[in-house]
Amino acid sequence: MKDDAQIGDEATTNSSRRNFLKLGGIAAATATVGAGAGAGFVLGRDPDANIGWGRTEAGKDMYFNREAFEVDFPPTMEVVGKIERPEWGDYLFNRAFSLVKSIKGGWVPSEDWTQIPDLRVREYYAKYPKRWEEMLLSFSEKVKHDNNIEKHRDRFALAWAYSGAYSKGLHADFPPEPTEHPDVDDFKWVQREPKEFKSPKHASKLIKQMAFKFGMSLVGITKLDSNFVFKNMMRGMPEWGDEIPKHWKNVIVFGVPMNWDPMYAAVGYSTSYDAYYRAKMASGLMAAYLGELGYAARPQFPGNSYEVIMPPLAMLAGLGESTRNGILMTPEVGPNIRLAAVITDLDLEHDKPIDLNMKHFCESCKICADACPSGSISKADKPDDVVRGIRKYAFNQDGCWRFWNQGPTPSGLGCRVCIAVCPYTRKNNWIHALVKQAEPRDPTGVTRNALLAMQHNFFYYPDAESYHPEWSGGNFASYHQPPEWMRSEEYLKVEKTWEYDGNWEGF
Amino acid sequence: MFPQSTLLDPLFWMVLGAIQVLVFTGASQWAKEYQLGMNWWKWAIVGFWWLSFILTIAGAFTLLGENEGNAGWYVLGFVGTLLVIGGAAILKVLVLLKPNSQ
Numbered sequence: 001m002k003d004d005a006q007i008g009d010e011a012t013t014n015s016s017r018r019n020f021l022k023l024g025g026i027a028a029a030t031a032t033v034g035a036g037a038g039a040g041f042v043l044g045r046d047p048d049a050n051i052g053w054g055r056t057e058a059g060k061d062m063y064f065n066r067e068a069f070e071v072d073f074p075p076t077m078e079v080v081g082k083i084e085r086p087e088w089g090d091y092l093f094n095r096a097f098s099l100v101k102s103i104k105g106g107w108v109p110s111e112d113w114t115q116i117p118d119l120r121v122r123e124y125y126a127k128y129p130k131r132w133e134e135m136l137l138s139f140s141e142k143v144k145h146d147n148n149i150e151k152h153r154d155r156f157a158l159a160w161a162y163s164g165a166y167s168k169g170l171h172a173d174f175p176p177e178p179t180e181h182p183d184v185d186d187f188k189w190v191q192r193e194p195k196e197f198k199s200p201k202h203a204s205k206l207i208k209q210m211a212f213k214f215g216m217s218l219v220g221i222t223k224l225d226s227n228f229v230f231k232n233m234m235r236g237m238p239e240w241g242d243e244i245p246k247h248w249k250n251v252i253v254f255g256v257p258m259n260w261d262p263m264y265a266a267v268g269y270s271t272s273y274d275a276y277y278r279a280k281m282a283s284g285l286m287a288a289y290l291g292e293l294g295y296a297a298r299p300q301f302p303g304n305s306y307e308v309i310m311p312p313l314a315m316l317a318g319l320g321e322s323t324r325n326g327i328l329m330t331p332e333v334g335p336n337i338r339l340a341a342v343i344t345d346l347d348l349e350h351d352k353p354i355d356l357n358m359k360h361f362c363e364s365c366k367i368c369a370d371a372c373p374s375g376s377i378s379k380a381d382k383p384d385d386v387v388r389g390i391r392k393y394a395f396n397q398d399g400c401w402r403f404w405n406q407g408p409t410p411s412g413l414g415c416r417v418c419i420a421v422c423p424y425t426r427k428n429n430w431i432h433a434l435v436k437q438a439e440p441r442d443p444t445g446v447t448r449n450a451l452l453a454m455q456h457n458f459f460y461y462p463d464a465e466s467y468h469p470e471w472s473g474g475n476f477a478s479y480h481q482p483p484e485w486m487r488s489e490e491y492l493k494v495e496k497t498w499e500y501d502g503n504w505e506g507f
Numbered sequence: 508m509f510p511q512s513t514l515l516d517p518l519f520w521m522v523l524g525a526i527q528v529l530v531f532t533g534a535s536q537w538a539k540e541y542q543l544g545m546n547w548w549k550w551a552i553v554g555f556w557w558l559s560f561i562l563t564i565a566g567a568f569t570l571l572g573e574n575e576g577n578a579g580w581y582v583l584g585f586v587g588t589l590l591v592i593g594g595a596a597i598l599k600v601l602v603l604l605k606p607n608s609q
Contacts, residue, residue, distance in 0.1 A: 018539075018540075021532050021536045022533050022537055022540070023533070024532075024533055025533010025534055025537065027529075028526040028527070028530045029534075031526060032523065033561065035508065035519075035523050036562075036564045036568070037564050037565065038568070039508045039523075039568075040566060040569040040571075040572065041569065041571055042508050043569050044569040044571060044573035044575075045573065046572075049573075264574070427573060429569055429573070431569045454581075454582070457581070458577060460576070460577040503574050503577065503578075504574060505571055505574045505576055506570075506574075506575075506576030506577070
C-alpha cells in the first residue's frame, strides 16, 4: 500500500504533468498559428508555384483530372451557323506585318485603307471598315511610344533586357521556316521508314511524355479540324488556296504559361516572349523527334507562324474552354497559356473536350472587361457576337492592338492585363489549386458566387486608365507591382523618381 | 516553410505534425479541468474549427506572400473574425452541454 507521502508525491507529479501539458498545449497552439502564417507566406512566395518550371518533366504541371469533365463537344464553342474557315487577314499579326512591309515600301498610313497595297488586308477592312480607325490610331500610338520610351528607360531597364533577351532567342532559326510545299517540307526530318507504334494509344502516351520533357506544361491531342485552318496561307508557298495537305491528320497542342511575376506586372514589366520562346523551341523539338521516328511534322508556333487557329483546336484537345477575352482558359493556369502545336500524320488517340462551367464563370465575372485598358472586351451578360458561325463575346482585335503599341519597352509590346487580372490566372499553390478543384465540381454555383464576391471585394485592381503609359495619361500601373528582380533601383545606378501602382505584399 | 530545402522542409512538416499531439493533449487537459465531458463529436467540431482557423491564417498569408496585400488582410479580417465568433459559440455550446450542468 502507498503511504500518504507517496500519494502526495504522485498527486504533485500528476498535477505538475497536467500543468505541463496545459501550458505545452498553449505553446504548441501558438507555434502552430505562427507556423501556419510563416508556411503560408513562404508558399505564396514559392517559385515552385510557377508551374511550368520544376515538375514539367513528370507531367504534374497538368494536375487537373479532366476525365470527369469530358464531353463530346466544347460548350463554349456554340455553333449557330455555318462554320467558315478563317481568312489570312483575320489574323491580326498577318495584317500588321503586311502593313509594316507596305510602309517600308512607301505606303503612307494616313491614306485611306482602300490604298493598302496588300489585297488580303484590303479585303479585311472592306469587311470591317470601322476597325480601320483603330489600326490607324495604332500607328500614331507607336510614334508616341518611340518618342517617349527612352525617357523611361531607367525605370524599365531590366524589363527591356528581359524581353530583349527572349526576343533574340525567339527570332533564332529553329525550327526553320518552311520553304517548300508541305508535301516535301513536312517530311524534311524523315530519314527512313516510319517505326510502327503498338497502337495510337501508345503513340499518344509517348508523345505527351515527350511534350513534358521538351518543357511544356500542358498537352492535348485532337484530330485536325479543317474549319480552323487558315485559307490562302501556307508558309513557304506564296500562292496558296483552300487546299489542306492530305497528311495533316492530327494535332498535338501544347503550351506553357508566361513567367508569373513579370506577367502579373503587365503592361510594362512583362513580355509574352518568354513563353513564346519555350513553346516555339518545343514545337521544333517535337517535329524533329517525329521526323526521327519517320513521321511528318509541321510545327505551329508564335508569333506569325501559325497555319491554324490554336484556341479552338486546344479546346477540342481538352485543354480548356473559351473565355470572355477570347483566350483559351485552362483549369491549371487560366488564360496564362501560350500555345504551340505540331501537325502530324502519326495515328494518335484523341483527347475529348471538357466542360468546367467556365461559361458561367465568365458570364458572372467581367473582371477582364472592366480592367481592359483599351475597352476591347465585351461587357455583355452573354456572348454577343457570332464569328464565322460560332457564338462568342465580341472582341475588338484592332483596339487591343492599338494599346499594344503603347508598351514602354522596345520589344515588350503587348498588353496581357486581361490575363493578369483573371481569377483563373493564379499560381499553382495550395489555396488556388483547392478552389480550382472545387468550383467546377459545385453544380449549385455557390462556390463560384462566393469566390467572385471575394474577388470583387477583397482584391485591388488599378483603374483601366492607369495601365496606360504616362505619356497617355496613365501611371504605368500593373495588376501586381513588379517583382524585385525587375526593379531597376534595386540593381542599377538609377534614381527612383516614380511610384508603383499595383498589388503589394501587404507589409 | 523551406520549399527549396532538401532537409529542412520535410523536417518542418514532421515537427509541425508532431506538435499537434501536444496541442490536443493540452486541450484535453483543459477540457478535463473544466469538466466539459468531451466525446467524439465534440472533439470533431473542435478539430474542424482548429483546422479551419489554421488554414485561414495560412491562406491569408499565402495571399500576402504572392503580393495580394489587400486580399490577404481582408481574408484574415473577414473570415478570421467569423471563425473567432464561431469559436466562441462552440465554446459556449461545450460549456452549456457540460455533464454536471444538466
